[in-house]
């Protein structure tokens with residue numbers, strides 16, 4: 001029983017160290033998401049009002065919450081991929097943190113059992 005606890009605790013430590021290494025490799029992060037938007041303009045005879053419509057775009061909007069309000073910023077096609085990557089990095093970071101938390105809590109539980 002005690003042996004199993006130690007083995008599982010070692011496994012927790014190994015997995016945790018692996019997650020820490022993945023954490024260290026993450027690049028810049030940003031909040032929010034980048035939306036690809038196609039729009040119709042105000043000119044009635046434009047191709048975007050034809051049948052079928054050929055909308056303008058894509059335009060890129062970086063959307064995020066600031067103080068409970070949604071804020072959108074238009075991005076150039078050159079900058080959009082950078083923001084997309086940073087937003088994806090933050091999601092990956094959060095997933096790693098969630099995993100680290102779960103493993104830590106399991107390890108704490110094992111340590112508590114070991115000590116009793």
Ligand SMILES: [Zn+2]
Pocket residue numbers: 040041042043046047048049056
């Ligand atoms: Zn148009």
